[in-house]
Every structure is written in C-alpha cells, then in structure tokens.
Amino acid sequence: xxxxxxxxxxxxxLMAFSLTMLPPLGVAAFYKDGAWxxxxxxxxxxxxxxxxxxFPVRGHAPPLKIREGFFIxxxxxxxxxxxxxxxxxxxFIPHLSFTxxxxxxxxxLTTTGATVLTDIDYLPHAIKLYHQQxxxxxxxxxxxxxxxxxxxxxxxxxxxxxxxxxxxxxDTQLTPRIMQTAKALWYIYVGLTLLCFLAYWACGMKLFDAxxxxxxxxxxxxxxxxxxxxxHYHGHLIGSVAMIFMILGSTNFSLHFLALxxxxxxxxxxxxxxxxxxxxxxxxxxxxxxxxxxAQVYEEPRTGIYKAIFNAVSIxxxxxxxxxxxxxxxxxxxxxxxxxxxxxxxxxxxxxxxKVIRALILYGQGKRExxxxxxxxxxxxLTLNSRVLSDSLTQSVWGYVAVFFSVFILxxxxxxxxxxxxxxxxxxxxxCLANLGVGMGGVSDNFVSLNDSTKWVLTFSMLGGRLxxxxxxxxxxxxxxxx
Amino acid sequence: xxxxxxxAGQVGGTLAENLVRENNDITLVDVNNKRLKDLQTKLDIxxxxxxxxxxxxxxxxxxxxxxxxxxxxxSDETNxxxxxxxxxxxxxxxxxxxxxxRDYLEQQQVLFSxxxxxxxxxxxxxxxVTDYIRRLIExxxxxxxxxxMKGEFRLVAIRPYFGGPFVGKPLSxxxxxxxxxxxxxxxxxxxxxxxxxxxxxxxxxxxxxxxIAPKEHVRNAMSSLRQLDEPYKRIMIAGGGNIGAELAxxxxxEYQVKLIEHNTERCRVIAERLKHTTVLQGxxxxxxxxxxxNIEYAHVFCALTNDDEVNIMSCLQAKRLGAxxxxxxxxxxxxxxxxxxxxxxxxxxxxxxxxxxxxxxIRQGDIVNVHSLRRGAAEAIEVIAHGNEKTSKVxxxxxxxxxxxxxxxxxxxxxxxxxxxxxxxxxxxxEDHVIVxxxxxxxxxxxxxxxxxxxxxx
Numbered sequence: 001x002x003x004x005x006x007x008x009x010x011x012x013x014l015m016a017f018s019l020t021m022l023p024p025l026g027v028a029a030f031y032k033d034g035a036w037x038x039x040x041x042x043x044x045x046x047x048x049x050x051x052x053x054x055f056p057v058r059g060h061a062p063p064l065k066i067r068e069g070f071f072i073x074x075x076x077x078x079x080x081x082x083x084x085x086x087x088x089x090x091x092f093i094p095h096l097s098f099t100x101x102x103x104x105x106x107x108x109l110t111t112t113g114a115t116v117l118t119d120i121d122y123l124p125h126a127i128k129l130y131h132q133q134x135x136x137x138x139x140x141x142x143x144x145x146x147x148x149x150x151x152x153x154x155x156x157x158x159x160x161x162x163x164x165x166x167x168x169x170x171d172t173q174l175t176p177r178i179m180q181t182a183k184a185l186w187y188i189y190v191g192l193t194l195l196c197f198l199a200y201w202a203c204g205m206k207l208f209d210a211x212x213x214x215x216x217x218x219x220x221x222x223x224x225x226x227x228x229x230x231x232h233y234h235g236h237l238i239g240s241v242a243m244i245f246m247i248l249g250s251t252n253f254s255l256h257f258l259a260l261x262x263x264x265x266x267x268x269x270x271x272x273x274x275x276x277x278x279x280x281x282x283x284x285x286x287x288x289x290x291x292x293x294x295a296q297v298y299e300e301p302r303t304g305i306y307k308a309i310f311n312a313v314s315i316x317x318x319x320x321x322x323x324x325x326x327x328x329x330x331x332x333x334x335x336x337x338x339x340x341x342x343x344x345x346x347x348x349x350x351x352x353x354x355k356v357i358r359a360l361i362l363y364g365q366g367k368r369e370x371x372x373x374x375x376x377x378x379x380x381x382l383t384l385n386s387r388v389l390s391d392s393l394t395q396s397v398w399g400y401v402a403v404f405f406s407v408f409i410l411x412x413x414x415x416x417x418x419x420x421x422x423x424x425x426x427x428x429x430x431x432c433l434a435n436l437g438v439g440m441g442g443v444s445d446n447f448v449s450l451n452d453s454t455k456w457v458l459t460f461s462m463l464g465g466r467l468x469x470x471x472x473x474x475x476x477x478x479x480x481x482x483x
Numbered sequence: 484x485x486x487x488x489x490x491a492g493q494v495g496g497t498l499a500e501n502l503v504r505e506n507n508d509i510t511l512v513d514v515n516n517k518r519l520k521d522l523q524t525k526l527d528i529x530x531x532x533x534x535x536x537x538x539x540x541x542x543x544x545x546x547x548x549x550x551x552x553x554x555x556x557x558s559d560e561t562n563x564x565x566x567x568x569x570x571x572x573x574x575x576x577x578x579x580x581x582x583x584x585r586d587y588l589e590q591q592q593v594l595f596s597x598x599x600x601x602x603x604x605x606x607x608x609x610x611x612v613t614d615y616i617r618r619l620i621e622x623x624x625x626x627x628x629x630x631x632m633k634g635e636f637r638l639v640a641i642r643p644y645f646g647g648p649f650v651g652k653p654l655s656x657x658x659x660x661x662x663x664x665x666x667x668x669x670x671x672x673x674x675x676x677x678x679x680x681x682x683x684x685x686x687x688x689x690x691x692x693x694x695i696a697p698k699e700h701v702r703n704a705m706s707s708l709r710q711l712d713e714p715y716k717r718i719m720i721a722g723g724g725n726i727g728a729e730l731a732x733x734x735x736x737e738y739q740v741k742l743i744e745h746n747t748e749r750c751r752v753i754a755e756r757l758k759h760t761t762v763l764q765g766x767x768x769x770x771x772x773x774x775x776x777n778i779e780y781a782h783v784f785c786a787l788t789n790d791d792e793v794n795i796m797s798c799l800q801a802k803r804l805g806a807x808x809x810x811x812x813x814x815x816x817x818x819x820x821x822x823x824x825x826x827x828x829x830x831x832x833x834x835x836x837x838x839x840x841x842x843x844x845i846r847q848g849d850i851v852n853v854h855s856l857r858r859g860a861a862e863a864i865e866v867i868a869h870g871n872e873k874t875s876k877v878x879x880x881x882x883x884x885x886x887x888x889x890x891x892x893x894x895x896x897x898x899x900x901x902x903x904x905x906x907x908x909x910x911x912x913x914e915d916h917v918i919v920x921x922x923x924x925x926x927x928x929x930x931x932x933x934x935x936x937x938x939x940x941x
Contacts, residue, residue: 371761375761375763375776376775377763377764377765377772377775377776378761378762378763378764379747379750379751379753379754379762379763379764380754380762381751381754381755383755388755
C-alpha cells in the first residue's frame with residue numbers, strides 16, 4: 001500500500017471539499033441567518049485537516065495500484081462524510097448529534113436522500129443550501145465512480161461499459177483518462193442541473209428553491225427544501241419538469257455524451273438498457289394508477305393519476321421525491337415501489353439500486369437456461385445491444401446480485417434485531433442500500449425516530465450500496481491486506 | 484475464345500471441362516502441378532504452374548492475348564490481385580473473379596470498379612448456391628428452380644405425381660385448360676432421355692418435366708402436375724460453413740431454422756450472428772441429436788457440410804427418421820449420379836450452380852442467362868433477339884421457319900414482361916427475350932450464331 005500517495009490524494013480532496021462550504025458561507029452572510037460562524041469553522045477545520053494531511057507527503061505521487069484505488073474510494077466517502085457533517089453539528093439549528101449529522105451527510109454524498117431533519121422549512125438558508133449541495137457534489141463524484149472507476153475495477157459486471165461505450169471511457173490508462181472523462185461528464189451534469197434550475201425557475205419556483213431542488217433532482221438525490229417535499233409545489237408543471245430531469249439523471253451518462261457528440265438522439269432508442277428502464281417506469285406507473293383508481297384513494301381521478309406517475313418515476317429513478325405520502329396508499333404500491341427501487345436506474349448514472357442492465361442480463365440468462373432445457377445441444381450466446389456478453393461477465397453479474405441480496409437479508413435481520421417491524425426494516429434497507437431514500441412501514445420518509453446504532457448500520461449500507469457493495473466488502477477480506 | 488482460368492480446383496476444373504467442349508482455347512493456371520497434369524491428361528488444355536497473381540505467371544499463361552480471365556482460386560485476395568494485374572499490365576478485356584468473403588462483397592460497387600480492382604463480373608459461389616437452395620425451399624416439390632428475367636420468370640423442374648389434374652393426360656389437354664400465360668412446358672425427360680413434345684405427348688408419373696412460368700404463377704403451375712405439398716416451415720440445416728450460415732441467415736425470419744454444426748468455436752460465431760436460428764453443437768448424423776431435435780417434424784433437411792459422405796449419410800439418416808424432404812450438397816459429380824433417385828430427394832451440385840452463372844458471362848451475342856440442367860448435359864438459355872427482318876435470322880420469322888438445330892427448341896417468348904407460348908405461326912420481334920432449351924449443349928454455338936445480328940446492323 002502506498003500510504004503516502006493515498007494520504008496526499010485524500011488531503012487534496014479535503015482541501016477541495018472545504019471550498020464547497022464557501023457558497024453556504026456567502027448565503028449565511030447574505031441572509032444573516034446565524035450559520036456564519038459554523039460554516040467558517042467548518043471551512044477552516046476541513047481546509048486545515050486537508051493541508052496537514054497533504055503537506056508532509058506532497059512530494060509522493062507514485063502511480064496507484066488497483067487495490068489502492070478501492071481503498072481511496074472508500075476513504076473518500078468516509079472522510080468527506082466526517083468533515084461534511086461539521087456544519088450540521090456546529091450550527092444552533094439543527095445542531096445535530098454526530099450520528100445524525102454523519103447519517104445526513106452520507107445520505108447527501110451518496111445521493112440517497114434519506115433524512116433525519118424534521119423541520120426543514122425553518123432551517124437556516126445556509127444549511128438548506130449546504131444540504132442540497134451535498135447531493136450535487138455527491139452526484140459528481142458518483143458519475144466519475146460509475147463511469148470511469150468501477151468499470152475499470154471490474155466491479156459486478158460493470159466492465160460491460162468499459163469497451164462497449166465509445167464514449168468518454170475508452171482507453172485503459174488511469175489518470176489522464178479519468179480526468180478527461182470526469183470533465184466531459186461534469187459538463188453534462190452541470191449543464192443538466194443548470195437547465196433543470198432554469199426550468200424550475202421559469203415554472204414559478206422561488207430562486208432559492210429552484211437552485212436547491214435542481215441540485216437534488218439531476219443527482220437523483222431526493223432531499224427537498226420543504227417539509228411536505230414535492231407536494232409543496234402546486235401545479236403539474238413543476239412536477240413534470242422534475243420527472244424529466246430525474247429520468248435524465250438516471251440515464252446512462254455515456255448516452256448523453258454520445259448524443260451530444262453526434263448530435264442525434266438515436267443512441268437513446270438503440271440502447272436496450274434505456275428502453276427497458278423506460279418500460280419499467282411505464283409499467284410501474286400504470287400499475288400504480290390502476291391500483292389507485294380501483295381502491296378509489298382520490299376522489300378526483302386526475303389527481304390520483306398525476307401523483308401516481310410522479311411517485312412511480314421518482315421511486316423508479318431512485319430519487320425519492322414525494323408528491324404524496326404513499327404510505328396511505330394500498331400496501332401493494334409500497335411493495336411495488338420497493339421492488340422498483342431495488343432495480344433502480346441505468347448503470348453509469350447517478351441513480352442507485354442493482355441497475356437495469358444487471359436485471360436485463362439476468363433476465364436474458366434465465367431465458368437462456370430455459371431454452372437450454374429444450375435444446376440441450378444448442379449454442380446460445382447472450383447478447384445485449386447486439387453485442388455478445390462473455391460468460392465471465394454474466395458470472396460477475398450473478399455474483400453481484402447474489403451478494404446484494406445476501407447483504408440485503410443480513411441488514412434486514414440486523415434492523416429487525418434492533419427492534420424495527422419487518423416492513424419498516426425492509427423499507428429502511430431498500431431506502432439506504434438502493435440509495436432510494438424512501439422506505440415503507442414506520443420509516444417512510446424520515447429516519448429520525450431510529451436509535452443511533454440503527455442509524456450507523458444504515459449509514460454504512462448507504463455507502464455500501466453506492467460503492468456497489470463489492471468495493472466496500474473487499475476491505476474486509478484478509479486477502480486485501482496481505483502484502 | 485482464348486480463356487485463362489486461374490485455379491484448378493473443383494470449379495476451375497469443371498469449368499475448363501465445360502469450356503473445352505465448346506471449342507475454346509483454355510489455359511489453366513495453378514500452383515499444384517500434379518492436379519494440372521491430371522487435368523491435362525483428360526482435357527485438351529494448356530497449363531501453367533505458379534502463383535496465379537504473379538505477373539510473370541500471367542504473362543506465361545498468355546494474358547496479353549486472352550479474351551477473358553476467370554479467377555477462381557481458393558483465395559479471394561489472389562483473385563482480386565490477378566484481375567487487377569490483368570487490367571493494368573495486360574489489358575485483358577473481360578475479368579471474372581470468384582469472391583467468397585462477405586466483407587469484400589459488401590463494398591463491391593467501389594472495390595470492383597476500374598478505379599479499384601477492375602473486376603467486370605464477380606461470382607460468389609456461396610451466394611449462388613444459397614439462392615439456389617432458397618428457391619427450392621420456397622417451392623416444395625420442385626427439383627430445380629432457376630431464374631430468368633431477374634427472377635420475374637422461373638424455370639422449374641418437377642416430377643409429376645398423383646393428384647395433379649393433368650397427369651396422365653396429353654399436352655393438348657393442358658393447353659386447352661390452363662390459361663396461356665401460366666405455364667409453358669419446356670421439356671419432358673423420361674428415363675434419362677428427352678422426349679419430343681407434341682400435342683399427343685402424355686405426361687406420366689416418373690417423368691421429369693421442365694416448365695417456365697411467371698414468378699407469381701409458379702405454385703399454381705406446379706399444382707397442375709402434382710398435389711402441392713404444404714409450404715415448408717421447419718428447416719434443419721446440417722453444417723454451419725459459409726453456405727449453411729448464409730442460408731440460415733436468409734431463411735431465419737420466415738422459417739423456423741435449426742442449424743447443426745460440429746465445431747464448437749464455429750458454433751459460437753454463427754450463434755452470435757444469427758438472431759432467430761437455434762444453433763446446435765453436434766454431429767449431423769448423430770441419431771440421438773436428430774431425434775431429440777424432432778427431425779420427424781422437419782420439413783426440409785439440408786446437409787451442407789463440406790464432406791460429401793457426411794452429407795449423404797446424414798441425409799439418409801434424416802430421411803429414415805422421418806424428415807419430409809432431404810437435400811444433400813454433393814461436390815463430386817460421380818456421387819450426384821449415384822444418389823439421384825435414392826432416398827435423397829435433391830442432390831445439389833455447387834459446381835453446376837456456380838458454373839451456370841459463370842457461363843452467362845462467357846456466352847457471346849445477346850445471351851443474358853444460362854442455366855446448366857441435368858448435370859451439365861442440357862442448358863436453358865435466355866437470349867434477346869435484336870435487329871430487324873433483314874439483319875437477323877430470327878426476327879420477323881415464323882417459328883416454323885427458324886432453322887434450329889436438332890434437340891434445341893424455343894420454349895417461351897417474353898415480350899414486354901408477358902410470357903407468350905410459342906406456336907408454329909408465332910413471329911419473333913426485336914427485343915423479345917427468347918428462352919431456348921438445349922437438350923444437348925453441343926449445338927449451343929449454332930444457336931448463338933442464329934441470334935447474332937449481321938454485320939450490317941449497327
């Protein structure tokens with residue numbers, strides 16, 4: 001392990017991260033909401049910590065090995081979560097405990113969207129902005145992780161995107177490529193966020209709200225600026241804008257890249273994953289509408305239809321905005337939403353879950369096994385986007401899904417041991433492990449009522465879900481640490 | 484004509500044999516000296532040993548004075564280069580190349596122009612054979628289906644059978660009851676010999692009848708001679724070589740296709756290319772495999788491996804197990820005669836199919852299509868009549884006045900896209916497409932001369 005090199009990078013990350021506390025600082029100064037001191041201290045502490053880490057080892061710049069890459073990714077999220085939680089603890093409102101602050105920060109940085117804040121409307125403006133901003137920067141990090149780093153590390157079948165995507169990820173060289181890839185992706189990401197903000201603003205949102213909501217829409221995070229979440233905004237226009245940008249945010253960013261470079265939309269429609277993703281959204285919206293209409297939850301059918309579509313899209317993209325509390329809807333919808341959340345959005349996007357592409361590969365594999373029973377001698381290659389998938393790739397997808405569900409069951413058991421009811425435990429695990437942010441049962445949209453150890457388990461599972469589990473689990477294998 | 488043939492393989496050898504019989508000067512070039520010697524003892528040809536694409540070898544073969552160069556070596560690249568050298572160094576007027584690879588063929592427009600490799604005609608045997616088999620599958624019960632007028636009209640060989648309304652009746656009966664433009668009987672073979680056609684000739688079971696019909700009436704015409712088999716649906720192909728894979732690709736959208744291939748690696752390649760075909764890895768003559776894949780419900784079993792014996796054995800096996808119709812690809816001419824009329828319904832000779840398409844380009848005059856029939860003994864040609872009464876020996880004359888050689892007959896006229904059944908008092912007009920059936924192809928040159936326009940006509 002090149003500890004010097006890793007600490008140097010971590011120091012740089014921290015110093016860069018400290019800069020993200022400056023905009024809230026400005027906002028605090030502008031609104032005079034009392035959070036000024038807290039952000040100044042947080043900024044200085046983070047910067048100093050980063051500098052102290054970086055300065056002694058500033059000359060170490062050895063090429064990093066793959067093993068160290070895994071370690072840095074985990075460190076990145078953990079250390080940033082630690083320092084990122086400072087403003088939540090230092091301000092008078094909300095003045096969270098360390099557990100709550102870490103939960104909230106991790107939830108932001110992994111774009112999960114699960115929250116322990118109870119009275120968002122009365123938070124200082126600076127905290128509100130910082131809160132949303134965490135998701136925005138989390139989304140940026142996730143894109144680089146999902147498009148450039150995980151495929152290279154071959155985690156859970158994501159190497160599929162390594163050679164296939166003629167987009168940014170092309171070579172096998174590590175550093176120059178990651179920088180270039182990151183830049184291309186960030187332009188798209190920032191561009192989308194900007195468009196989203198303008199659209200919200202044009203649709204009548206307040207300027208401050210529009211900025212904040214845009215941050216958590218494109219990153220498919222799901223933090224909201226208001227207690228009543230998206231139900232706060234009346235009219236279907238804002239909801240429709242949100243739906244469009246949630247879908248764009250959970251689309252494979254390589255597709256955006258290709259569409260921009262070749263100035264054509266055809267790649268979206270040729271991509272099997274994107275088409276399946278839209279089909280999933282469509283089906284879950286239809287089922288929700290049908291259930292609502294049959295159960296006659298809303299007197300006015302049109303309200304029901306709008307709320308059904310909005311929530312189905314928000315859950316299907318693993319965002320977690322809510323335009324109505326679906327806890328009061330028939331249980332069928334809750335369970336459907338949890339399943340949709342587990343599948344999540346497309347790979348190489350800001351969404352969570354096991355990703356549509358893996359579901360698609362497993363489906364193809366299942367179909368192939370059935371056909372093999374009829375024709376034992378048949379040679380049946382598995383194809384996706386008319387490209388043949390190697391057996392090792394399908395195996396790693398199988399492996400990933402098996403591990404995902406094992407971890408899932410384990411976490412549910414732990415939470416039930418902590419005293420949660422079954423539905424609450426399942427909901428909380430889906431909310432965190434699939435980076436959805438919304439659960440069912442007791443812990444649907446707020447996690448404040450849970451005890452501290454449960455919150456730590458969930459914080460941990462948010463990180464695991466975001467790092468495709470393997471990356472995190474790897475650190476707990478003895479072989480990883482052997483010289 | 485002075486013709487150089489490059490490559491003395493199956494196609495090259497058979498081609499040389501065919502062309503020598505028609506009094507052409509043939510020079511055969513190949514790297515295999517022994518093969519050339521063998522052919523030279525059989526045929527009256529000149530041979531040159533050496534790599535066919537080398538300028539010195541081509542010069543020795545007389546490329547300067549050749550009228551035509553036919554490149555049919557086993558390598559596409561050699562064929563391409565030889566044609567290009569023929570064009571650049573020796574100015575050979577007509578160059579024909581056999582190209583197998585799909586990659587080259589997809590770019591033919593650019594690659595084969597004079598700016599590219601300068602190939603006048605390109606033949607891809609796999610393509611020709613695939614088309615040939617495809618047409619047989621399209622018309623259940625047909626022994627041979629050949630195209631005229633770019634596929635608008637077809638020559639079909641068929642064995643009359645019970646259930647055909649005109650079987651056992653004289654030809655005059657057929658003429659009276661079938662509309663004129665549906666079919667024209669071209670020839671009837673009985674016991675391996677062509678029998679003269681007159682209104683009293685009776686169509687019998689066991690004959691081999693050749694008729695010409697417009698594309699849309701082929702099925703209709705066939706039903707007059709035998710009870711029509713229901714259209715094929717389930718096809719099983721043995722052998723995933725170029726022909727097998729290409730056939731499966733062209734059939735898989737309309738039929739239910741299964742393909743058996745022995746080589747695991749090749750299986751994988753084919754399976755990745757074919758979307759709807761079930762590719763099976765195994766031995767084509769493996770009884771268990773055939774049975775587990777429901778051979779008894781297969782309508783057609785095509786054995787298309789590159790091994791004649793395997794093809795024959797697997798076809799016999801398939802037929803025994805209940806396949807409705809079996810076809811075997813057979814390269815050795817001797818085997819074709821052996822298996823015809825046995826359990827194997829159709830023996831496909833790739834050389835015959837390929838040579839037909841090469842012959843079209845070699846024939847002089849206005850011959851636009853040549854098809855080799857009955858293993859090369861007979862030929863059906865499509866020729867365009869040109870000129871007027873003064874310059875042509877055929878235009879403006881009654882059919883009875885045209886002095887055709889023995890064994891040759893005009894079987895149909897195609898005028899402005901319509902088929903005309905010829906009678907003694909029919910006259911041929913300029914621009915008519917005339918289809919001539921030659922029971923013996925040695926009279927071919929006479930027919931060629933007959934249709935040539937006199938020098939005075941420009």
